[in-house]
Amino acid sequence: MPSSHDCPFAWSEAEFSPLLETDIDPGLREAGLKLYEEAARELASRYPQAWPEFTYERFAWAAGMVQSRTFHLQATNWVTGGTSDGCELYLLPGIDMVNHSSQAEQRSTELRFTPDRTAGGERIPGEFTMLAFRAISSGEEILFTYGDLSDTELLHTYGFVEGLDMLLGGKKDLQTICERFEAWDPQDAETEQPKPLAVKKEHLAAVGAALESARARVSAAIEGLQPDAALRARAAWMLCMLQHRVLEKVKQAVEQAAESEWPGLEHSV
Template structure:
């Protein structure tokens, strides 16, 4: 692919495309942060009547949004062909097709209709320090974190997207020549384009999800001094926040928005700001391998087989008492036919067969994620809760054990010195592990307390005393494993 242009060529590109900077410059801000926007005069917030001019103004026709992709398809029939064949399924997918096409165009003498993005894409950094672009040894640093499984799934998804793009576009002579002959587009290029999208996209008030040249070079901060808006002409403007004056020589920054989990911040941006994260993680639950209804449960659930752990938004509670967990699927996962759970394939008015979920003889398909409420009032409600708590306790314990493993800092130093591990990857993984280890430890303690209380319940004591030595949550699975019920997989 084309070579990357030095960042000092950006002012010329900006001037050519009418991007206006007022009393600010793009320059190296030090501290390993790379380039950012720095004031060369004192800057005050916009006036109440809106007459104050933005410090940066980007014309609407430079904004890469869903609308911009459709507009380009109207003027370039080749891109329209690709968009109709592979795109129009999501804004992300359409913007990525636009980006990868322009990325390929930047290294070819002819092909697509030129746009400002043909050159701007050569100014974008590469590689991006997000985990999808980490090397295999660097990805091992995430072992035991919630990001480990999410990263694996994301890489598989990117591979499938790339294979689909190639399989479909190879049938079109123009695209077969443009993308797949000579210096062909690679999976690594597709991963790079995805990294650009995730790390540089913004949510605009009217244009929606978009990439904005110039504005995407402004660094984020938990103590932002500026915000972006769309003016009456749909141009994007950067304005100083009220009460946040910027002195000459200081950096102008924007906000990430609401605080995010550490895993999400590392996944999207390639680093973690400890001052702008929330204690939250999501783990995947694996259905019981011998549950004959497992696949039907996965299909009927809207929330998916996940466990989300977070903290209550209060400073009064600490440790295990601050933990909140949510897992609608775990209740469905732990119920079986002996308890009164069943599935049926019913024919609708159009003649199609639909999978329906029944609890105690009633159709509860629309309440598949509300079994915590549905089991209330049942004689065995404490038993059902104990099953769920036991499953979650085991999952959290396993995760905590895995995240505690891994090389020590002393073991990582020679690998970093040998160039096998980048310092920023080690730092990001270390912060993520610290945050999630504490959260998992407190969650395990909270679940242990819940389990202890449930084991003392009279209904639970009586129920367990009447059962064989099956693991909790699977007591009745053996009684239905050989039933002649329909296979709903």
């Protein structure tokens, strides 16, 4: 098993602070500490022979290993064969080595689950199968999907994000951002300004600068997309370009202030 994980409940305050203005739940770290104090440590004290040196660091490692490798599937009734409310959690060694992609064209496998069932009054255990639905090239990473999850949801549960290179692919994050900007009325003080999810403004600006330099190529690529995908791509482009230009204006204002009669202003902005 890896020696560490990146699930945010185990981050330090310094690691968590840059994301306090995003959709990452600020209570994750406190929730992890509370679970350790109120449940895990009390349980470990009952069985000291099993956990002679039980610390928060060891708990956080074990919890992260389980959380980042757990498969979440809809609950099933093994008697009737139907689905039911709720979620069932599974640990699948080996299968958990296959990574996630939100891009359908990058995936080569799918996880199939046959739930427990009955035959002749006997219970037959279910099974999991990772099935390749296309040829996989030598050296190609095997990918499937953890579900229609935003970067925020991926970070919460699995400790990773796919990154800004996925913005033009129609990710759920982009859809959420666009919906929030459409609903936001800057004239209405009661309306909460849309948050950038787990995306930093500087990163959006960097993408905007790259898109500016490759405008013709990006435009041609968007024209080849299906209408819905093209709309999302243009929205992402607009968002990145806007942030790029905003930060450029801020930079110019700081430079102008540095040349004015207010020495030292650039250090306070």
